[in-house]
Amino acid sequence: MQWSGAVSGAAEEPRPEPVAIEDEQTIRRATTAATLGNVAEWYDFGIYSYLAAIALDRVFFPQAGEWATVFTLATFAAAFVVRPLGGLVLGPLGDRIGRTKVLSATVLLMAVATALLGLVPSYDSIGLAAPLIVLFIRLLQGFSAGGEYTGALTLVAEYAPDRRRGFFGSWLEFGTLVGYTLGAGVCALLVGLLPQDDLLSWGWRLPFMLALPIGVTGIYLRMRLEETPAFRQLMDRSPAMSTMSLYRVFQILVTHCRSAALIAGGLVVAWNVTNYVLTNYVPTYLTGTLPDHGRSGTSEALSTSLQVVVMLAMLCVIIFVGRLSDRIGRKPILLTGSAALIVLGLPAVWLLQAGLAGQVLGLLIMGFALLCFAAVTPSTLPALFPTFVRYGSLAIIFNVFVSAFAGTAPTVIGLAVTTTGNLDWPGYYLIGAGVVGLVSTLFLKEPAGRPLEGAAPLTSSADLPAPKLSEDGVPLENPQVRRQG
Secondary structure, three states, rough: OOOEEEEEEEOOOOOOOOOEEEEEHHHHHHHHHHHHHHHHHHHHHHHHHHHHHHHHHHHHHOOOHHHHHHHHHHHHHHHHHHHHHHHHHHHHHHHOOOHHHHHHHHHHHHHHHHHOOOOOHHHHHOOOOOHHHHHHHHHHHHHHHHHHHEEEEHHHHHOOHHHHHHHHHHHHHHHHHHHHHHHHHHHHHHHHOOOOOHHHHHHHHHHHHHHHHHHHHEEEEEHOOOOOOHHHHHHHHHHHHOOOHHHHHHHEEEEOOOOHHHHHHHHHHHHHHHHHHHHHHHHHHHHHHHHOOOOOOOOHHHHHHHHHHHHHHHHHHHHHHHHHHHHOOOOHHHHHHHHHHHHHHHHHHHOOOOOOHHHHHHHHHHHHHHHHHHHHHHOOOOOHHOOOHHHHHHHHHHHHHHHHHHHHHHHHOOOOOHHHHOOOOHHHHHHHHHHHHHHHHOOOOOOOOOOOOOOOOOOHHHHOOOOOOOOOOOOOOOOEEEEOO
């Protein structure tokens, strides 16, 4: 689907120009800003899931008995209820006023909300008001997350050279993993150093308070960035695009991007179900669910440490997988991840029930499947949509599908296990995610090495051959290349 302004009744998406060049240092600075901002965002968002298995159920739901875990996970899932709203507001806004302004705002909102979460009094202090305040703050976090990740996807994809978009896109998930790992590591450190009483009374607050300085760093880096090459091209050619209504975005999605929206939604489901099962449900499964059903679980400290080990293993290879996708394509890697979920999803859960060695292997299997999606999906999704609706389309689709199918997975699995006593539910979810990912990938048109829709082909100054010189030694200008900036 090549966009050339054929959308009836809308301002035309301009035709792509000759090859554009972006300075290599600018590309790396943009990628660093997006990555570090993502570290802050997902450290903030992720620490709740780790603390849910360690302390939060006892701090905010001490009288709920066996349902305390379900209520705590439900509060986690509440953030996903408003993520689509955040996407609806922040995504189209990013298509109007620019990517960097919106991304600076999302990091600020997340950092402030997370710091406030560390100040909420316990249930023993203010009763029912405590979990209600937590719920409200989680809604603020969800609103921020609704515009954060898809904006970061858009920013990195629009700055990355066409032939290295997989490499630069994988750095974004590197930041996500660092954020989750940092959150898990801080929680593991607290569990190892603090007595249980201190952890429940004040220690659990420390990870939330650390969010503020991390967030300030992300804000500073993002506010120093100029807009992406694709967005600058769009504004130079057709400034009227900045006034496109939300209704028009939906109309274009339904009439012109329907297949792209379904493919994107399927990849989002496969990727994020795997992610939230591994990072949010499995810690609770190992520390609470298995022992409650007479199986061999783990201590809270060991569970968190195992998560950190898996995340570190993924960190070591994710950039190489992203680079590999620039050579062999995104589809082979996505198909590998989907097949791994289908074939190994249930055995991985059985391994979690088989003692420490099995738990390590089961977590590594889930981590491998997640790696296949995390390394290449950030460079795959933005390529499905044209520049003038890219941020808004991704924000709407990503958050609707995550909220409906992925973010709720830990709560639904926890409820299913509690009511049926069947410990295999996580595996059923992983198999379903693999099927959705497989079908979506089969319909995907390989995006590796191609320009983004509606943007000029983009290369980096570092990728250019040495210029030809005239007889007097003056570099000859290539008329097919336009330098950005």
